[in-house]
Amino acid sequence: MSAKSAINKEVFIPHDEKMLVAVQVKRRTKKRIPFLATGGPGDYMTFICVSVTNKKPSHVSITKVKQFQGSSAFVKRSQWTINQLHQVNGIDSKKDCPEFDMTFDSGLDQWVAGSAGEKCTFIQILHHTCQRYSSARKPEFVNCQSKLLGGTSILHSAADSVTSAVQKASQALNERGERLGRAEERTADMMNSAEQFSVTAHKVRPHHMSLFHLEN
Missing domain, CATH: 2.30.29.90 (PH-domain like)
Structure with a gap:
């Protein structure tokens, strides 16, 4: 010591x-x-x-x-x-x-x-x-x-360094959250598009089947 x-x-x-x-x-x-x-x-x-x-x-x-x-x-x-x-x-x-x-x-x-x-x-x-x-x-x-x-004094410098580190970490977390949010939005859009395609396909399929039977 x-x-x-x-x-x-x-x-x-x-x-x-x-x-x-x-x-x-x-x-x-x-x-x-x-x-x-x-x-x-x-x-x-x-x-x-x-x-x-x-x-x-x-x-x-x-x-x-x-x-x-x-x-x-x-x-x-x-x-x-x-x-x-x-x-x-x-x-x-x-x-x-x-x-x-x-x-x-x-x-x-x-x-x-x-x-x-x-x-x-x-x-x-x-x-x-x-x-x-x-x-x-x-x-x-x-x-x-x-x-x-x-x-800037030594004490202020130390405090400023800690504050700067906290701000950078907070900014990084915010940016990461924004990226995850955008990824989730894209995933949701893709799922909605797939669901809409599936619904449309189900609606179109009976129509095509009826035309098939009429032609035959």
């Missing part, structure tokens, strides 16, 4: 939430923390996750999840609502880069993702989620490439 699948299973599913996206990050600037909650210093992996509740009305959260060295468990460290997010800074709107900043009510976090691609996917899905679920003030997205904010 991948780390992201494990996070969804351990952190979000038990709370009736669904994780939409997660990105592994490291800080660009170190925070001065007097101690760690684990009781001592150690290495750890950090993930920033976006999740939505399954129950309506939907609530979106941005959660910081950590996995400490020597442990297989994932621990929720901080969580914000989508309305507490003020700004997402993509750092460079001209090219892909792994760095990005997030500004919340509580302050600024400066991150670097594992790759530019992971960061781009995270920002695109986060932006789409904010547009869909944020009912109050929407966060500002600055210095982000236009491909991440405009046009």
Whole structure:
């Protein structure tokens, strides 16, 4: 099981939430923390996750999840609502880069993702989620490439692909039904023609027989 699948299973599913996206990050600037909650210093992996509740009305959260060295468990460290997010800074709107900043009510976090691609996917899905679920003030997205904010998002693309497949299947079934209907109509016409021929033949036959007897 991948780390992201494990996070969804351990952190979000038990709370009736669904994780939409997660990105592994490291800080660009170190925070001065007097101690760690684990009781001592150690290495750890950090993930920033976006999740939505399954129950309506939907609530979106941005959660910081950590996995400490020597442990297989994932621990929720901080969580914000989508309305507490003020700004997402993509750092460079001209090219892909792994760095990005997030500004919340509580302050600024400066991150670097594992790759530019992971960061781009995270920002695109986060932006789409904010547009869909944020009912109050929407966060500002600055210095982000236009491909991440405009046009068809990854989520829309997946939905569109499914919709397109359903439409094609429905069209194929309709066309097949039309062909079968036309074949049934032709069969019915042939049967009606055969029946009419048979009736006519039965009517004509006695007439021919009477003429035969008269001639003889």
